[in-house]
Amino acid sequence: MLPGTAVRWATKHGFMRAAIKTAARKGDPQARFFFDPVVRRDPYPFYRTVRETAPLVRGRLMWATAHHDLAGAVLRNDAFGVGFTDRRLPAPVGLMFRFSRRSSPIGPVDPPSMLVVDPPDHTRYRRLVSKVFTARAIEGLRPRIEATCAELLRDKPADLVADFAALLPVTVIAEILGIPLDMRRQFLAWGNAAAPTLDMGLAFRQYRRTEINIKHVNTWMRGHFARLRREPGDDLLSQLVQLDDLGDDELLATAGLLLAAGFETTVNLLGTGAWLLMRHPDQLAVLRDRPERWPNAVEETLRYDSPVQLTARVCQRPAELGGRRIEPGQVVMAMLAGANRDPAVFADPDAYDVTRPNARDHLSFSGGVHYCLGAALARLEGEIGLRMLFERYPDLRIDGEPRRRTTRVLRGLESLPVTI
Template structure:
């Protein structure tokens, strides 16, 4: 066992894992979200229990809400942030953590990743990359996305995740970032291996494996930066490596996050959308008769079964949240999947309806300063990908039971067998 890896696991997951398990044994409902396999498989009854209990539920470890109004409020409230590594730790734990950081790889939930830093650093990083993800710039990618879909759909898919849903977004983001296309499947493998780091309380063997894969991504990326410095292209990474605004670690964190975020959410969106439509032919018939509804079908998919189920914020200063007093250092978990089925906002929320007028009111892309940078890209890939999939294979149907991802924060399919 590597000492640094073990210490990092203990400070990031080990202590939290022990606390979650202890809380679960004492009947804490929130802890059950992280421990109960049935909740991972089908979380929506659990969210309803939380929502029916109280607008904001106090647990042993954190607060939680499955209400749309409070989830939106905590995401947008300037008293809440994402910088959990800034929280005060007991002196021995803080010393261990500082020691372990010396050889720590930089993953999606490690500073200086945009996911876990607040303004002003977050503002600086985001400003450097946001121009590539404007609505106008993304819409300009539509012809390329359509060509990619056409190429991928020439062969009949047998597993929709492996043959289509994963390859479309990773191909597009690879081109945006100047990553060689022959690395697509390798990055998918690395991304899948690193995805569990978004969850809380990982067991040590799983955490160790995620570190190994994150280190491999770090090594490859550093070499790629050198290649781009010698031979820059027109891609985003070529532009970033020429700047003096980013340190090497900041560049690594930004590039790694953009690559992973560029396909993780959309893989889940495409797989979930295809599964929903295959099992609801009456909804697919509406889209065939009224193809202008495809963008709204994407919004309804995001609402009905969000690719990101939960997110959390830490309180920076004493704040009022829906009449509840939140103290500095306390954590609030926004259950996005539950908020997206709040009956106070969405009529008949457990029904999938591609004609739903307010489907876009979902919180699947978070909110506030941390609103998903790639939201427009995910929406476009979802629209084009699902439309072209069912145009090319109108009789597409399931061919055996799918398997769910084992992650809890990210929700989607590991495999989705289909036949045409």
């Protein structure tokens, strides 16, 4: 166990875990989302209940909305941010919080990660990496992604997640970051172990496992930075390590987020997309007749079963949302996956329809200044990966019971056994 692990767990998850359990015992329906295994397996009835209760629902711990218009509004409103401050914590807890940060490994949800800092810091970090993720730059990766797909699909997949859906995006992002390909399975293992950090209220054992794996990533990446300073390549990290205005902690946070975001969403998109199309052969038939519809099929998959289910924002100054006053320090949970099935926006929202004309109106990539930097890359990998998979193996079939990931914020398949 790393020094200070117990204190970090208490300030990041322990107190929140206790508060959520107390709220659940007192009948708070929102608290069910975090611990109810029924909701974890199929959260969409829960989102429907929240949406039908009110546009904005007040819980004991936070506000929540599953309405498309309000979820979009909170993501775009600069009165709401992602940065957490200890100023509102009781003095002893605030002291623990500051102490815990001193020796903490830096993961995707730890400052100075772009995921948890607001402008102007967020603006500066994003500007440094955004040129690599422009639509034009991503489209230039098409031939390399197609070649990677062809290589991975030479052998018949037995588990579609392990043998294809996970390997495609981690291979692509590894090349972008100058990471040796022989490290990709190790990074997948580290990433899978660290993914639960996006959830709230982790148990101590689970948090300890995530922290150990994040520490391994930190150690390897710091050595990687040193190698790239000696022998830079033409990859993104080689460019970033040459900048004088980025310290190692900022580099670590930026690289870690890009690595995690570069494959976490896409693994879930590819696995879920393949699973949905095998379960809906009529939709797959549409795509075989009209292959130009593959990009829209990706959008519909993102809408129907979002890889990122929700996000939260902290009110920074008094604001009005859905006719309710939100005070500074209050948290609003935007249930992205619930908003993606809002019948006010999507006709027959519980149907999977690859021809849906407004499928792209989903909120799966968030919105506002924190709109997903890798959205264009995820879309391209989803389009190429799913199309080439079913072209190469048109008789692909599910062969056993898929196993879902146990995470709450990230939703996808951990295993998808198939047969040809």
